[in-house]
Amino acid sequence: MDFFQNLMLGLNVALSLNNLFYCFLGVLIGTVVGVIPGLGVLAAISMLFPMTFGLEPTTALIMLAGIWYGTTYGGSTASILLNLPGTPANAITCLDGFAMAKQGRGAVALFMTTIASFFGATVGIILLTLFTPVIAEYALNFRSAEYFSLMLMGLVAASTISSGSAIRGFAMVILGILIGLVGMDSQTSTLRYTFGVLGLLEGVSLIALAMGVFGVAEIIMSVRRVRAADIDPETLKLRAIWPTRDDVNRSWFPMVRGSSIGSFFGTLPGTGPSIAAFLSYAIEKRISRSPKRFGNGAIEGIMAPEAANNAADQTAFIPTLSLGVPGSATMALMLGVLMIHGIAPGPSMITDQPELFWGLIMSFWIGNIFLLVLNIPLIGLWVRLLTIPYHILYPAVLVFICIGAYTSGFSELYVWMVFFFGVLGFLMRVLDFPGAPLLLGFVLGPLMEEHFRRAMLLSRGDFMTFFDRPISGAIMALTGLILVWGIWSGQTYKNKTAQNESSNDST
Amino acid sequence: MKNIITAFALSIGMMTSGLVQSAYPDGPVTIVVPYSPSGNTDVFVRHVAPYLEKIWGQTVVIDNKPGGGSMVGTAYVANAKPDGKTFLVTTSAFVTAPAVQLDLPFDSRKDLIPVANVGYVSYILVTNANSGFKNLQEFVAASKDSPKFAATAGLGTTTHFAIEQFAAASGAKVDVVHYKGGGPAVVSIMNGEADIYGSSVSSAGKNLKAGKIRPLAVLGDERIKALPEVPSTRELGYPSTEIKQWVGVFAPAGTDPAIIKKLNADINTVLRDEKLIAKLTPLDWTLEQSTPGGFAKQVDVELTKWKRLAAEKGIKK
Numbered sequence: 001m002d003f004f005q006n007l008m009l010g011l012n013v014a015l016s017l018n019n020l021f022y023c024f025l026g027v028l029i030g031t032v033v034g035v036i037p038g039l040g041v042l043a044a045i046s047m048l049f050p051m052t053f054g055l056e057p058t059t060a061l062i063m064l065a066g067i068w069y070g071t072t073y074g075g076s077t078a079s080i081l082l083n084l085p086g087t088p089a090n091a092i093t094c095l096d097g098f099a100m101a102k103q104g105r106g107a108v109a110l111f112m113t114t115i116a117s118f119f120g121a122t123v124g125i126i127l128l129t130l131f132t133p134v135i136a137e138y139a140l141n142f143r144s145a146e147y148f149s150l151m152l153m154g155l156v157a158a159s160t161i162s163s164g165s166a167i168r169g170f171a172m173v174i175l176g177i178l179i180g181l182v183g184m185d186s187q188t189s190t191l192r193y194t195f196g197v198l199g200l201l202e203g204v205s206l207i208a209l210a211m212g213v214f215g216v217a218e219i220i221m222s223v224r225r226v227r228a229a230d231i232d233p234e235t236l237k238l239r240a241i242w243p244t245r246d247d248v249n250r251s252w253f254p255m256v257r258g259s260s261i262g263s264f265f266g267t268l269p270g271t272g273p274s275i276a277a278f279l280s281y282a283i284e285k286r287i288s289r290s291p292k293r294f295g296n297g298a299i300e301g302i303m304a305p306e307a308a309n310n311a312a313d314q315t316a317f318i319p320t321l322s323l324g325v326p327g328s329a330t331m332a333l334m335l336g337v338l339m340i341h342g343i344a345p346g347p348s349m350i351t352d353q354p355e356l357f358w359g360l361i362m363s364f365w366i367g368n369i370f371l372l373v374l375n376i377p378l379i380g381l382w383v384r385l386l387t388i389p390y391h392i393l394y395p396a397v398l399v400f401i402c403i404g405a406y407t408s409g410f411s412e413l414y415v416w417m418v419f420f421f422g423v424l425g426f427l428m429r430v431l432d433f434p435g436a437p438l439l440l441g442f443v444l445g446p447l448m449e450e451h452f453r454r455a456m457l458l459s460r461g462d463f464m465t466f467f468d469r470p471i472s473g474a475i476m477a478l479t480g481l482i483l484v485w486g487i488w489s490g491q492t493y494k495n496k497t498a499q500n501e502s503s504n505d506s507t
Numbered sequence: 508m509k510n511i512i513t514a515f516a517l518s519i520g521m522m523t524s525g526l527v528q529s530a531y532p533d534g535p536v537t538i539v540v541p542y543s544p545s546g547n548t549d550v551f552v553r554h555v556a557p558y559l560e561k562i563w564g565q566t567v568v569i570d571n572k573p574g575g576g577s578m579v580g581t582a583y584v585a586n587a588k589p590d591g592k593t594f595l596v597t598t599s600a601f602v603t604a605p606a607v608q609l610d611l612p613f614d615s616r617k618d619l620i621p622v623a624n625v626g627y628v629s630y631i632l633v634t635n636a637n638s639g640f641k642n643l644q645e646f647v648a649a650s651k652d653s654p655k656f657a658a659t660a661g662l663g664t665t666t667h668f669a670i671e672q673f674a675a676a677s678g679a680k681v682d683v684v685h686y687k688g689g690g691p692a693v694v695s696i697m698n699g700e701a702d703i704y705g706s707s708v709s710s711a712g713k714n715l716k717a718g719k720i721r722p723l724a725v726l727g728d729e730r731i732k733a734l735p736e737v738p739s740t741r742e743l744g745y746p747s748t749e750i751k752q753w754v755g756v757f758a759p760a761g762t763d764p765a766i767i768k769k770l771n772a773d774i775n776t777v778l779r780d781e782k783l784i785a786k787l788t789p790l791d792w793t794l795e796q797s798t799p800g801g802f803a804k805q806v807d808v809e810l811t812k813w814k815r816l817a818a819e820k821g822i823k824k
Contacts, residue, residue, distance in 0.1 A: 187685055344690035454684055
């Protein structure tokens with residue numbers, strides 16, 4: 001059967017020594033980045049992005065994807081031990097995870113979240129494997145109008161759902177689109193905002209933008225905020241990890257529910273693992289017979305969100321790989337990798353580059369098995385990592401950012417761009433403007449313009465083409481609903497007390 | 508006195524150029540490719556580079572400088588030091604892009620010296636297998652009733668001029684729609700968004716074999732080996748629609764003529780290598796032997812030709 005042939009092909013690719021190595025490297029870096037609070041996945045991927053240029057595109061993606069799902073594993077460690085989320089997707093795990101650690105059950109929490117993560121990821125990968133080719137097959141019929149509508153929905157969703165304030169999200173999307181306009185226009189080759197700088201002909205560098213807004217800004221912010229931690233290693237010995245029978249019984253259903261919720265929200269543009277984790281926690285609490293236990297070390301409260309965020313990590317690849325439409329800023333970076341290697345992301349990619357697609361998917365299995373190994377026996381190592389002083393860690397990271405930016409185009413212009421976007425990113429953090437919509441607007445804006453103008457050309461100037469084609473029309477209607485909902489919930493948000501982590505959502 | 512100095516300077520100049528000829532190159536050579544890694548041109552250069560390394564006994568560094576439809580890397584070499592250590596390997600975008608990008612920071616004729624034309628790929632007109640156009644004449648006739656959409660791989664690319672030239676010569680009525688690269692352009696033919704596309708054989712590749720897209724004609728005077736059953740446009744009664752995407756080597760203006768000559772000779776030697784030919788022919792490359800003078804003439808003629816077509820068609824006002 002074709003399907004199994006493809007799986008075997010993928011396994012072959014993923015099991016090559018080179019890919020195994022980079023997969024391991026990716027999940028290792030991911031775990032480190034996840035464990036250290038304040039260093040997010042977007043920052044990590046942006047910084048390591050230039051390193052992948054010399055690699056085969058498949059290998060590059062395998063590694064970056066490894067970082068992506070690796071951080072979510074590692075992120076729970078800091079949540080549980082320090083009450084500081086390693087990544088925004090693990091924020092909710094703090095509530096019950098830290099409570100468990102205080103009761104001396106930290107090792108159990110770490111062990112069980114690893115199991116939940118693995119379970120969630122497994123569900124996500126299975127869905128990814130089954131559905132992506134089907135969707136891609138169908139999407140071959142998508143034309144410019146459909147793509148435009150899809151991207152519009154992605155942007156609207158990203159700006160209204162993932163951040164607290166819809167207006168701020170929108171502002172950042174627009175700013176991102178404006179920055180995306182820099183360079184040569186694709187339909188007339190007119191220069192826009194290049195100010196005679198030849199290096200800007202191809203537009204602002206995605207790498208420089210991401211490294212600046214996420215990497216540099218994050219480091220500046222962390223300088224005053226995060227401190228190295230004191231942890232008692234005695235409570236974290238390997239023999240302390242075994243859960244009780246009651247723990248196991250309570251974990252089973254939250255894990256299943258978390259995985260389903262995560263898988264669903266992972267595929268939607270703008271939601272991603274953070275929203276999935278928050279929602280699955282809320283649902284567990286609502287359906288629980290003893291909701292009072294939540295916040296006091298209820299194991300359901302760590303199992304559901306950790307299964308959800310890992311499932312979402314995997315299913316986020318569905319729209320990215322099947323349609324070439326990224327649902328989140330990180331996925332936009334993954335597409336950037338493909339484009340830099342001259343591969344056009346889109347529905348024909350799976351058939352044109354079967355080694356890449358199936359190899360990547362099979363590498364997810366392998367990566368998750370690596371993560372099991374990394375997270376259970378080696379937990380002590382990660383705990384020690386939490387005690388590295390940041391005044392050593394961060395300057396080193398900054399140096400790597402500059403090297404990475406320079407080597408991405410061998411031009412000092414890129415280093416200046418990083419500097420500029422670092423300042424911009426810092427100001428955005430201070431003023432509480434979210435960064436993810438900016439990056440998404442930057443990547444999707446030019447694509448949207450391209451598809452819009454093409455659709456208009458093909459319909460000979462008739463705007464109705466976006467509404468009278470059934471698929472495009474349905475997506476447009478959905479976009480309208482999301483917009484209305486976003487504005488409405490934005491109002492309620494205003495009335496509620498300010499939530500500080502909502503703006504740091506960098507999925 | 509002045510004369511003596513001039514004579515002295517001249518003789519030194521001659522001596523050094525003589526020296527250069529025997530010792531060239533005395534350090535690593537950088538080949539700038541104005542496209543991303545793993546694109547057609549990049550793959551080509553990576554195949555050729557090891558052969559040059561063997562002849563020269565020097566490292567050959569491949570430097571990808573993509574952007575601006577190849578014009579970023581081209582401008583970089585136009586401003587590079589003419590010491591024989593930096594060359595450009597680019598495509599016929601060198602002659603087509605300047606026809607639509609009017610404010611380039613270099614002069615295509617003055618700032619770069621053509622060194623060698625290494626080879627070319629042919630273009631074919633393709634349409635969807637279910638489109639109902641059985642041959643090119645049917646398509647041309649139908650387009651005169653209601654205009655059709657023609658896909659390109661981007662404004663100012665060879666695929667763009669391929670279709671513009673064909674439309675001008677055949678009287679077919681087409682509106683061009685630009686896509687980002689050959690892949691999306693082929694998809695647009697497969698899903699019926701665009702009606703015709705002037706594609707390279709390799710870009711149409713798999714889908715051509717799978718029968719999802721139908722080749723109507725080879726844009727040229729003769730049929731090609733890769734698709735012997737597809738007629739050429741000349742046979743079908745559309746002469747002067749030939750277009751090839753060539754790959755050529757350029758050096759910054761001011762490079763020693765002796766170096767240009769040696770470089771051309773070395774490249775020709777490499778292109779005669781049987782092993783290399785065997786590797787590149789399946790990718791639809793036809794390798795050529797050229798002289799700097801002959802290539803310069805060709806580049807000059809094409810620069811004028813595409814600029815005129817762009818002006819006539821009102822592509823860039």
